[in-house]
Amino acid sequence: MAANTYLKVTEVDFADIKSNLKTYLKSQTQFNDYDFDGSNMSVLLDVLAYNTHYNAFYINMLGNEMFLDTAQQRDSVVSRAKELGYLTRSARGATANVGITFTGVANNVSEFTLPKNTSFTTSINDRTYTYVTPEANIIKNVANTFTQAISITEGAPLQHQFAVSDASPVKYVLPNENIDTRSIRVTVKESASSNANTSYTQATNIREVNEKSAVYYLQETHDKQYEVLFGTGSLGKPVKDGNIVVIDYRVCNGTKTNGANVFSIDSISISPTYTSASLSVNSVARGGVELESVDSIKFNAPRNYKIQNRAVVAKDFERIILNENTNIASAVAYGGEDASPAVHGKVYIAVKPQGELIPTITLKDEIKNSIKDRTMLGIDPVIIDPSYLYVVPTINCFYDTLKSSTSTSAVQTLIRDAMTSFSNTNLEQFGKKLRYSRFVRNLDNVDDAILNNEATLQMQKRFVPSTTTASLVNILFHNAVQKSSISSTAFTYNNFIAYLDDDGLGNIRVFRYNSAKQKVAIEANAGTIDYTTGEIKINSFVVTAYDGIEIKVNADPVSKDIVPVREQIIIISTEDSTITTTGEVGD
Known part of the structure; x- marks a missing residue:
């Protein structure tokens, strides 16, 4: 028994395993003074060490594949996700x-x-x-x-048919990758010669399924394919011997x-x-997307399990909507108690479609219908439009003329393109703040010849005024505004070309310019402004005409960092920006 103290089982490297085997054998009286390195025994030890190392590696990898966090193979990750009731998102056609x-x-x-x-x-x-x-x-x-x-x-639309047979059961696996599961339609015919058929719908809420429900279940199976399953009589109507299962679907290119x-x-x-x-x-x-990645499955599966297909808190609504609607670029939800004014019993959901600013009425209805059965009793979900806060930069760019032969206009184009890229990458989603230092740093890194940039930011809100009925105009910057910084584009008011500004005392004015280019007030108290919240109210506002398609109202922020609130999204308005360049010899 004492010899077993030489038996070590913790090492998994080949050399360590072989050394342990030698140590163990040397401890045996039969192999005293035996030369393990210069004899045929060395070959046997190599084989034993290799076999042990191979099995240790295999068991380690096998153990890894048993857990969602450590699994590497897609089939293993999908299998673990299915245990959490998670259906992987398929590829979807644009x-x-x-x-x-x-x-x-x-x-x-x-x-x-x-x-x-x-x-x-x-x-x-x-x-x-x-x-x-x-x-x-x-x-x-x-x-x-x-x-x-x-x-x-x-x-590309495809169709597969399966014969139901108790003697030779089959799995209803669709033998193609990149199936758009939104397109799956399942019909069950009574028999091959019968015209009678029943349409089955996908079960999304098991609480509403009983033994008579004509529903099917869907899951990803091996090799990125999908399998259709039917109930056995308690959770869904079963298919019977002799039935023909007809499945129509599309294969897409993501x-x-x-x-x-x-x-x-x-x-x-x-x-x-x-x-x-x-x-x-x-x-x-x-809206075209690829099949959900392994990393995405690992992230979403436990969180989907956590919410149990229910929308209780704000993040539940966001996660459900974004996971089920690939045509939505961003979503935010908040309780009515956080709205201004507070409205209890409601949850407000703002969505930004891919490539569009405002969701269509059809899209709003689809989202509301998809979540209403998963919303707590007494809570009314309301789909609202995003509110856009535009940022208008004024940039003075200094560049080294010795490092670049680029023209002034080309430098301006580089800066403008960099602002567009920054807006697309770092903003244009709910909750994305504009960090002034990051914005300027991004412009500084556009080209080696750029020495530095001086940037001044203005906030801008846009609205379409009434030309027929006097009405209240409510403009919300949701950021503190500097006094005497309000300006606007032109509009026709009382037969004058007019503009908006503030008097620094909290009053919004409608004014015009006289022949000497001096401001003349038309309405000295047209409305009010709260400089702390950035809220402007203009009472009984009606115009005859206005420039462009909307009136733009600008304001200087108190802070250089601009923060969106709730349904607000920040966008950099490059078309309204001003860029000047100054060439000089660098240090």
């Missing part, structure tokens, strides 16, 4: 909105149906991609014109067609005859 116009249709046709999966194409980098109508569309006759805005989504803006008609099959059909693009293709 969606565009186009207007389609048919000519030559008889005027006595009141309407007709453009079928589901009507095919369109787009070409990117010499590769052709297929877009289809995800649902059927009704084209109505409006003043003998057949025009309709429709959504088209990237992806992000590859984001930004597509030229489409052509591939094939259209409609019942009324027509002469021609043409397309116009209302919005470019957006």
Whole structure:
């Protein structure tokens, strides 16, 4: 028994394992004074050490794959996530909105149906991609014109059929990668010769499922494929021997067609005859995403388990909406008690669509319907528009003429492009603050020839005034404003070209310029301003006309750092910015 004190099992490296084996054998009386290095025993020890090392490595990797945090293989991560009730997000095809116009249709046709999966194409980098109508569309006759805005989504439609057999059970696995799970439609036919069928919908809330519910379940399985499952009689209506399971879906290309803006008609099959059909693009293709990554699954699965498919606190709403809507770039939610004024019993949710400033009414309704069953009783979710706070920089750029032969206009272009990039990367989402030092540092790093930048920032709010009815205008900067810093673009007021400013005492004025370029007040007390909160109220405001599409109101912030509040999003307005350059010989 004493010899076992030489047995060490903690080392896993090859050399250490072999050394331990030697030490152990040397402790045995049968191998006293034996030369382990110069004999054939050395080869046997190599084999034993290699086998031990190999098994230690294998068991270690096997142990790693058993836990979500340490698993490396996608199939292992997906398997662990399924135990937490998490469905991985599939790849999703980009969606565009186009207007389609048919000519030559008889005027006595009141309407007709453009079928589901009507095919369109787009070409990117010499590769052709297929877009289809995800649902059927009704084209109505409006003043003998057949025009309709429709959504088209990237992806090739496919169908698979499975025969249900008790004798030879099968798994309903869709044998393709990059399936857009939003497109899955499941129909169960009574038999191969029967026309009777039942449409099954995906179960998203198990609390509403019983033994008669025609629902299916979905999960990712091996090799990035998806599997459809059916209930066994308690949590969903089961399929029966002899049934035929028909699954329609699309295989997409993820992000590859984001930004597509030229489409052509591939094939259209409609019942009324027509002469021609043409397309116009209302919005470019957006929202295409790749299959959820391993890192994303590891992050989202435990958090999804934590909220249990319920929306209780504000972050629950944000996480559900962003996870289920890839066409949403950013979302924020807050309780009505945090609103101004406070409104109890409501939760406000602001969403920013991909590539757009304001969500459509349709998108708002879709989001509200998707979360209403997961919201606590007595809480009313309200989808609101984002509020945009524009920042207008004035930049004085100093650059070394000895280090750069770049023209002044080229330096200005570099600075302007850097501001656009900074806005896209660091701002333009809810909760993203503009840090002055980071902004200036970003401009300093644009080119080695740039010595330094002096930056002054103005805040800007925009509104569309009424030209018919006097109404209250409420402007919220949500940042402290310097006194006597309010300015605006021009508008017509009481037959004068007029502007807005403040008197430094908390009053908003409407004024004009006389021939000597001096300010003349038209309304000395048109409204009020709270310099601490940055709130402006203009009473009974109505104009005859205004420059551009809206009135822009500027204010100087007290702090160089600008902070968004709740549904506010900060955007750098490069079109209103001023950039001057000064060339000098560097130090």
